[in-house]
Amino acid sequence: MTLAPGTRIGPYEILGAIGAGGMGEVYRARDTRLDRTVAIKVLPQAFSEDVERLTRFEREARTLASLSHPHIAQIYGLETMPPDATALVMELVEGDDLSVRIARGALPMAEAVAIAIQVAGALEAAHERAIVHRDLKPGNIKVGDDGTVKVLDFGLAKVMDPSAGSNPDLMNSPTITSPATQMGMILGTAAYMSPEQARGRPVDRRADIWAFGVVLYEMLTGRRPFGGEDISLTLAAVLKEEADFTALPPDTPAAIRRLLRRCLEKDPRRRLSAIADARLELEESASDGGDGAVVPGARGRTWRTPALSAAAGLLAGMAILAIGMTLRLSPPPPATVVRSEIALTSTPLVIDGNRGFWIDPAGTEIVFVGQAADQPSRLYRRRLADDVPTVIPGTDHAFGPFFSQDGQWLVFTQLGRLKKMPAAGGGAVDLGDVGGAAGVGFLPDGDLILNPNHGEGLFRVPASGGPRAALTTVAHGLGEAGHHWPHVLPGGTYVVFTVEIDGKTYSEARIELLTLATGERRTLIEGGTDARYVSSGHLLY
Structure with a gap:
């Protein structure tokens, strides 16, 4: 059975033939519901006419569709084609075999x-x-x-x-x-x-x-x-x-x-x-x-390509990073247990929960986006030792606050501009136009790394503002949709960041490591987002 472009199989529209073999003819098709390109394998006619084998195949296909792994082409489902043909819908994988x-x-x-x-x-x-x-x-x-x-x-x-x-x-x-x-x-x-x-x-x-x-x-x-x-x-x-x-x-x-x-x-x-x-x-x-680049991984192993990311060792949302030869980390200090209560007040306050709050590195205060009745949104500071939050002056219409790793600076977006101010209070420094920074990282010299707009790569911004220098380029042709949430590792040599995948949720994103000196990128984690290094030597994501 040969299908012409434009033929419909359920919600799928045939775009063209890919190839044929003993297991059937394969076509490129468009999923009109999810607006994505898929592969459709039309099973041989003799197969579809054998009720016993078709029943067995449908049972096996359900099991195969449950396989979800970054290195396995996903099976999406089965479709029936009049009068009695069957088609298997799969992930379209580009490139040569x-x-x-x-x-x-x-x-x-x-x-x-x-x-x-x-x-x-x-x-x-x-x-x-x-x-x-x-x-x-x-x-x-x-x-x-x-x-x-x-x-x-x-x-x-x-x-x-x-x-x-x-x-x-x-x-x-x-x-x-x-x-x-x-x-x-x-x-x-x-x-x-x-x-x-x-x-x-x-x-x-x-x-x-x-x-x-x-x-x-x-x-x-x-x-x-x-x-x-x-x-x-x-x-x-x-x-x-x-x-x-x-x-x-x-x-x-x-x-x-x-x-x-x-x-x-x-x-x-x-x-x-x-x-x-x-x-x-x-x-x-x-x-x-001996000639692979050192990537944070178990026991300081050297890794050669992004392909080895699956061995990063995922455990309850935590990737152990023994930085080894790259970073010499001292044992983390004993953890301090902090207990605090938030007292309700008579003043209504709406808190923006969409990445609208940040905890300072010392763990002593929280900065968040809030909005009182008949007031614009502002940044509020709530020290854990205090009973009520206070407004941070000069932050009307601000959102997306971030602390620098040393806790000395607070960065936020305000009316389409990126601003930086001393965490203790004071005048803000204008760092330029942004559509909405998806994360900010601080380098030891004070420069910032950020994603200025959704769908773009990462850029380096001078501490006092000025022209930006591109650090990464989004590979749209390979399914990347943007580079977000940069976080600078101790020492300022490496940056972890999130690679958003086109058509997928952030839980299906990829966490990569960027070497600033060379621009080399290596995958650490498949299926994660928003990684943050903590002093115990772990990545939380």
């Missing part, structure tokens, strides 16, 4: 390891939900221009029944025989099949670990470890031959050679049993390379 990159030759060690870590993270998330990919191969791995990886078609091979006979590239066909889940039938792509798959035996997550090893080997060498002129010879190689590990680059770390041998162990009982172990091994290998 890994097979295109490998066709140009072996990948550099650092790039291959970075991609492998992201693929391992995706498999780990799926395996935790008892989902096995079953068809992992370079053609199902998309790599963006920024190095971000997305794994496609999780679990689809289990319930698909394509015809491989007419496929000109049978070595990359999604399946070899059918039906997909019946005992004794071969499932998967021949060159990446585990020996148990090749024998038609039941498979588990260890089949994915085998395929992961094949992909990693191919990235490092530029060729597959098991090949042949046709499917039968390829399957024979998978069953009988050993991978040629002498083909690996001479500088391949011993740990990666050892990992490949464990992944490509023909006996699944002797094979690596958990993909998380592969991820950890690769991360350790990346850290031992």
Whole structure:
């Protein structure tokens, strides 16, 4: 079934064809409800006519749609097409797949390891939900221009029944025989099949670990470890031959050679049993390379690309930052418990809760935006030792207050202008026009880092005002919608900030680290916003 541009499938409008394969034809489409671009895979007619397989697929699709991970292409749902066709709606992932990159030759060690870590993270998330990919191969791995990886078609091979006979590239066909889940039938792509798959035996997550090893080997060498002129010879190689590990680059770390041998162990009982172990091994290998940039991460590891952000170690909304070689932090002082009561007064006061208050670094007072009856909004100061708040003079129509890290300055927006005044009180310094600063960070020399308008990048502003210098550029073509909430880490060398993602909520944003000296950006956390460093050595977000 070929769909012309303009064809409607439920709320989706076909924009054009992307490609076709054994698993169906794929189209680019527009979601008219959410105004986003998606991919639609129209399943083969024979598949849609098989009620049993279609029912099984709908059940599997519900499970697959529950997978939410930064390195897994999201499944949005199923749509029925008259008279009896079925379409799968998925996240559209732009860019070439890994097979295109490998066709140009072996990948550099650092790039291959970075991609492998992201693929391992995706498999780990799926395996935790008892989902096995079953068809992992370079053609199902998309790599963006920024190095971000997305794994496609999780679990689809289990319930698909394509015809491989007419496929000109049978070595990359999604399946070899059918039906997909019946005992004794071969499932998967021949060159990446585990020996148990090749024998038609039941498979588990260890089949994915085998395929992961094949992909990693191919990235490092530029060729597959098991090949042949046709499917039968390829399957024979998978069953009988050993991978040629002498083909690996001479500088391949011993740990990666050892990992490949464990992944490509023909006996699944002797094979690596958990993909998380592969991820950890690769991360350790990346850290031992010695030339990666130091990023706040567990035990002062070195990290090479934004792709490694998934290992930041999220725990109850808190990322542990052992700054290690970059920052020498003294132990935090003993915490002081502060208890305070807010007394109600006869004067009505509306408090703006949309980032409308800030606690000073010493923890002794709160500044917030409030508005009494028949009065403009103002900044109010409420010292915890006092009973009632007081107005800060000169702050009519102000909002968005921020303290400097040392507590000496208070920054706010007032009638479209950015202002700075001494926290103890006094005249304000005009720092220029802003549409509404989405966060302000203070550098040790007094300069400020801010996002002046929603949708823009970060800029550096002189302490006394003046021309701004751009620090980051929003990659709108890669789905970024703006850079917000900068926070300068101790020492003034690094800045953490939030990358808003187009069409997603702030809970789905990304927290990155900016190196001011070089402009290099690295991802710390996927799925977070508004990070703040605290003296215990943690990021709160």
